[in-house]
Amino acid sequence: MFDPKKLKKDFPIFSRKINDKSLVYLDNASTSQKPKSVINALTNYYETFNSNTHRGIHTMSEEATAAYEDTREHVMKFINANLPKEIIFTRNTTEAINLVAYSWGEENIKSGDEIIVSAIEHHSNLVPWQELCRRKNATLKIIPIKTDLTLDLAAYEKLLSKKTKLVSITAMSNVLGYMPDLNKIIKSAHKVGSLVLVDGAQSVAHMKADVKKLDCDFLAFSSHKMLGPTGVGVLYGKFEILSNMNPFMFGGDMVKSVEQHKAYWNDLPWKFEAGTPNIADVIAFDAALTYLDKIGLENIHKYDQQLLKYAVGKFSKYEKDGVSLILPKSDTSSILSFSIKGIHPHDIAQIFNDEGVAIRSGYHCSQPLIEHLNLSSTARMSFYFYNTEADIDRAEIALKRTLKIFKS
Ligand SMILES: Cc1ncc(COP(=O)(O)O)c(C=O)c1O
Structure with missing residues (x-):
């Protein structure tokens, strides 16, 4: 049974x-909090089989390698990829996107080519493409945002052409919670021969990612x-595409054999994993996937909607006091950004913290979007399945206190 109050105890x-x-x-x-099972998996690795992967034939090295590769299999199943070779471990979403911008971008983007991103991207899915375009004398095109805070997909269709080589798009905005219509975006991009990278940093934690159904070329x-x-x-990258890409980093592990003046690359996926990987954390990531499998992403997604509705209901009562909810006219998930007229978001976050409520304030690494909204920054509440309506009631108490301090 999906019971957030019980799950919170983990x-x-x-x-x-x-x-x-x-x-x-x-x-x-x-960032999300970590259940005991993930913390235990980390400790267990260091206490019982801490060893380097892929290199030794001693028992612990074999155990570490097996556990590391088990996580890869698990990730493959989790996002419904075809092969473990399609799963590359990086440090984070940012590095995954940079890997594509360098390995794929250096070989495939030429002067005059075009890359499309949207106006709601996190800096991690914007700056690597700005830089690639600068290096290659290519053009970065931006899908505009409408006044209802959804993307202008009619304008997107007009941006697409034979010059488009890549569309890189978020599956869920970290400021708006908005989820663009990826099926439509990907189909249209493929029609003009463009590849599509999906930034799943927010979405994969909250709803089922199915790379086969989506038919994206990359997912980070x-x-x-x-x-x-x-x-x-x-x-994640489609096997054919990853096979034709050069390595991102060079050194140990990513080579099959090395001569004085030349090296031969390892097979996928290790060709992209130079040096000792983050063994302990990859192994513990498996425990996180197991936990999510157990509670079910459908349950999480449904509960997100319920919590968001509750939070919107509570916070919208204060619109008369200058509270503005930044809500797109579309389904959104698990994120509620807001501002209060005359109160800096850092002050809001400070008073919330005084009340024991951790929220974020600032640009949320999406400066162009925040500036487009004519704001200097926003306050943001973001939920996960272990949050409860009681947590939102506590946030309301913090909001009331903020209004009292600044408005009286
Ligand atoms: C939509 C989106 N993309 C990319 C990132 C970057 O993720 P990371 O910092 O883990 O690389 C974030 C992080 O907040 C994000 O929200």
Whole structure:
């Protein structure tokens, strides 16, 4: 049974207090908390079979290699990829996107080519493409955002042409919670022969990612936003495409054989995993996937909607006091950004923290979007399945206190 109150007990961090109040954690879009099973998996690795992978033939090295490769298989199943070779471990989503921008971009983007991103991208899915375009004298085109805070897909269709080589798009905005119509975006891109990279940093933790159904060419996401440790990211790529890409980094492990003046690359996926990987964290990521499998992404997605509705209901009562909810006219998930007229979001976050409620304030690594909204920054609450309506009630208490301090 999906019972958030019970599930919360699996997360040791919730026994801590912030400013003498029990912790309410509403900063899940930045990083999620970790269940005991993930923490135990980390400790277990270091205490019982800490060893380097792929190199030794001693027992512990074999155990570490098997556990590391088991996670790869698990990720493959989790996103419904075809082969473990299609799963590359990186440090995070940012590195996964940079891997494509360098390995694929250097070989495939030429002067005059075009890359399309959208106006709601995280800096991690914008700056690598700005830089690639600069290096190659290519053009970066941006899908505009409409006044209802959804993407202008009619304008997108007009941006597409034979010059388009890549569309790189978020599956869920980290500021708006908005989920663009990826099926439509991907189909249209493929019609003009363009590849599509999906930034799943927010979405993969909250709803079922199915790369076969979606037919995306690349998917990037981070373990730390989905109960796993920091320092692990995933790049999924279609086998054919990854096979034809050059390595991103060079050194040990990514080579099959080496001569004085030349080296021969290892097979996929190791060709893209130079040096000692983040063994412990990859192994513990497996425990995070097991946990998510157990509770079910459908349940998480449904519950996200329920919590968001509750939060919108609570916070919209204060619109008369200058509170503005930044909500697209579309289905959104698990994220509620807001501003309060005359109060800086950092001050809001500070008062929330005084009340034991962790929220985020700032640009959320999406400066162009925030500036487009004519804001200097926003406050953001982001939920996960271990949050409850009681957590949102605590956020409401913090909101009332903020209004009292600044408006009286
Ligand atoms: C939509 C989106 N893309 C990319 C990233 C970057 O993720 P990471 O910092 O794990 O590389 C984030 C992080 O917040 C994000 O929300």
